[in-house]
Structures are given as C-alpha cells and as structure tokens.
Amino acid sequence: MIASPQLLTLQDGSCTIVGRSSVVGYVRxxxxxxxxxxxxxSVRSRPAPKAGSADTGRxxxxxxxxxxxxxxxxxxxxxxxxxxxxERSYAPSIDDAEIEPxxxxxxxxxxxxxxxxxxxxxxxxxxxxxxxxKVLRVAELVYAKRTRHxxxxxxxxxxxxxxxxxxxLKGKRLATELVNVTKAYLAKHGVSADVEFSWGATEGKVRAxxxxxxxxxxxxxxxxxxxxxxxxxxxCESTTQLIANPAAMRDPWKRxxxxxxxxxxxxxxxxxxxxxVKMNVPEKRLAQVMAALPAMKRPxxxxxxxxxxxxPWWAVETILEERQVKALIPKLKEAGAQxxxxxxxxxxxx
Numbered sequence: 001m002i003a004s005p006q007l008l009t010l011q012d013g014s015c016t017i018v019g020r021s022s023v024v025g026y027v028r029x030x031x032x033x034x035x036x037x038x039x040x041x042s043v044r045s046r047p048a049p050k051a052g053s054a055d056t057g058r059x060x061x062x063x064x065x066x067x068x069x070x071x072x073x074x075x076x077x078x079x080x081x082x083x084x085x086x087e088r089s090y091a092p093s094i095d096d097a098e099i100e101p102x103x104x105x106x107x108x109x110x111x112x113x114x115x116x117x118x119x120x121x122x123x124x125x126x127x128x129x130x131x132x133x134k135v136l137r138v139a140e141l142v143y144a145k146r147t148r149h150x151x152x153x154x155x156x157x158x159x160x161x162x163x164x165x166x167x168x169l170k171g172k173r174l175a176t177e178l179v180n181v182t183k184a185y186l187a188k189h190g191v192s193a194d195v196e197f198s199w200g201a202t203e204g205k206v207r208a209x210x211x212x213x214x215x216x217x218x219x220x221x222x223x224x225x226x227x228x229x230x231x232x233x234x235x236c237e238s239t240t241q242l243i244a245n246p247a248a249m250r251d252p253w254k255r256x257x258x259x260x261x262x263x264x265x266x267x268x269x270x271x272x273x274x275x276x277v278k279m280n281v282p283e284k285r286l287a288q289v290m291a292a293l294p295a296m297k298r299p300x301x302x303x304x305x306x307x308x309x310x311x312p313w314w315a316v317e318t319i320l321e322e323r324q325v326k327a328l329i330p331k332l333k334e335a336g337a338q339x340x341x342x343x344x345x346x347x348x349x350x
Contacts, residue, residue, distance in 0.1 A: 062121025
C-alpha cells in the first residue's frame with residue numbers, strides 16, 4: 001500500500017507520483033510528458049498508406065491456403081527458404097526479413113494481388129482466369145498437391161447418364177467452383193445450361209440427384225471414378241503460377257526481389273525428381289561409360305590428378321531423372337565406372 005501519495009510536475013512536463021510504501025519505502029511512478037496539441041494534430045493528419053503504394057522495405061507475398069499449401073512450403077524449403085505456417089494463424093513466418101508473408105485462399109489470391117494488397121503471390125492459373133484479375137504471370141511453376149503435372153478441370157457425369165458430350169448439357173444443371181470459366185466454355189460451344197456455384201463435396205451432388213453433371217478439379221481422376229463418375233471432356237488445364245501486381249513490377253526494388261524469388265523457385269521445380277550422379281572412370285573405359293550415360297546436357301568430365309601421370313582417370317558428373325538411376329547404375333558399373341555416388345538436388349538453374 002502507498003500512503004499519502006504526492007503528485008509532482010517536473011520542468012520537462014513529466015509527472016511523478018511519490019508515496020511511502022509499507023514494504024519497500026518510497027516508490028516513484030513516472031509518466032511520459034503528454035502530447036502537445038500540435039503533436040496530436042500532426043499525428044491525426046498523417047495520411048494512411050494506400051494499398052499498392054511503393055514500399056521498398058518488404059515484399060507482401062501471398063501463400064496459398066488449402067490444397068497447394070503443403071506443396072508450396074516444400075517448394076520454398078528446396079528453394080532455400082524456411083516457411084512456418086501455424087494451424088491457427090494466417091500469418092506465416094519466413095526466414096527472409098524482406099518478405100512479408102500472408103496466407104490466403106488460392107481462389108482469392110489474384111484479386112488481392114490486382115488490388116495491390118499483395119505485391120505478388122502463388123495461385124493456380126484457373127483462379128486467375130476465374131477472377132478475371134489483371135495481374136502479371138511471372139513464372140509457371142508446374143507442381144500440384146500430389147503430382148508434378150498440370151491439373152485439369154473436367155466435365156463429369158454419372159456412368160449411367162445419357163450425357164456423352166458437351167452438346168448433351170443443353171438445359172441441364174451443373175455444379176462447380178469454377179463458374180465463370182465453365183460458363184465461358186459452354187458459351188463457346190453454343191450450349192445453354194444452368195451453372196451453379198458449389199462450395200465443395202461437388203461429386204456427392206450428382207449422386208444425390210441435385211445436379212446432372214459437374215465440373216471438378218482433378219489430378220489423377222481417381223476420386224471421380226470412386227464416386228461412379230465418368231470424365232466426358234476437359235474444360236481447361238491449370239498450372240501453379242507466381243503472379244505479381246503490375247505496379248509492384250514497375251518498382252525497381254520489388255521487381256528485383258520478385259525476380260530473385262522466381263529464379264530460386266523455378267530452380268527448385270526443375271530439380272524436383274532429378275538427382276546428381278558422379279563417378280570415377282579409367283581413361284581406357286571412358287568411351288563406354290559416356291555411351292551408357294544419358295544427360296540433360298553434356299556431362300562434366302575432368303581429369304583426376306596423378307602423381308606420375310600413368311594410368312589416367314577421369315571424374316564424370318551429370319544430372320539424371322531419379323527414375324532412371326536404378327536401371328542405369330548397374331550399366332555404368334559394367335561399363336567400367338567406379339566410386340559411383342548419387343546425391344539429391346535442391347535447385348537446377350540454367
């Protein structure tokens with residue numbers, strides 16, 4: 001408890017309360033000087049930053065929440081970035097002080113990039129088309145949730161349905177998340193149908209008789225087959241895109257930063273599924289080993305040091321598709337290669 005507190009005003013305008021404590025003796029509480037009216041007016045009149053305004057301090061980067069999230073974090077890891085996304089937070093962390101990350105649905109990404117809320121972000125080309133947003137496609141990054149191939153939006157109907165082609169949809173009801181693209185596709189083929197937005201679980205709406213057909217995203221088609229659906233035709237293919245706001249790309253610092261990220265991400269995508277292989281080869285067997293060795297370009301070949309110059313050996317190094325290695329290594333060994341080493345790759349940059 002503080003007894004008999006005293007309020008003292010000092011020359012600098014600060015206030016100090018002094019009183020006696022039954023425990024520790026005299027205690028002092030200090031308060032900073034109050035704002036002057038001029039200072040308050042200055043703070044109030046300071047304009048708020050505008051969306052998309054030049055800010056060379058940090059790059060506002062959108063990460064896709066949902067099906068692309070884990071694959072994108074893995075891609076950034078291979079590119080050299082450590083990204084951590086908490087299950088309960090929409091504010092990821094990244095080990096690059098120049099990047100300000102934000103987590104958003106891929107469906108919304110293009111709109112926020114167009115408005116300048118974000119400088120750039122990762123989303124599917126399908127959602128760029130669906131939103132009609134005016135953004136720049138900086139790089140095509142061919143990866144998806146499960147595979148390294150483009151995904152497809154397909155028209156599907158029940159196996160027992162009489163729908164066999166696009167013309168059979170006249171007067172029918174369709175459900176999809178990709179409403180605008182689907183309507184444009186139907187119009188292109190002169191078909192009038194009712195297209196309704198689906199929030200998800202689209203396959204189940206056909207089985208329940210709510211719609212006649214669906215337009216759904218697929219990588220392998222297995223989920224559609226498991227739900228008794230037949231793929232009739234592909235509406236569009238889509239790949240993952242690094243997109244940017246045009247104003248951000250006109251800013252020299254942001255453009256360099258975006259281009260730097262593009263280089264690293266593209267290198268990580270290119271390295272996916274590839275490995276490096278190196279070996280030592282005696283000169284007399286070099287021709288046989290080179291004949292057995294496929295390569296992305298020319299293998300790197302360098303002569304090994306020898307104390308007396310006799311019995312020369314060569315070091316050979318190249319990059320291969322990982323799926324080729326298990327069949328190739330025995331052939332290389334048979335051709336005369338020794339000390340064969342296989343090693344993983346994080347990035348391949350041409």
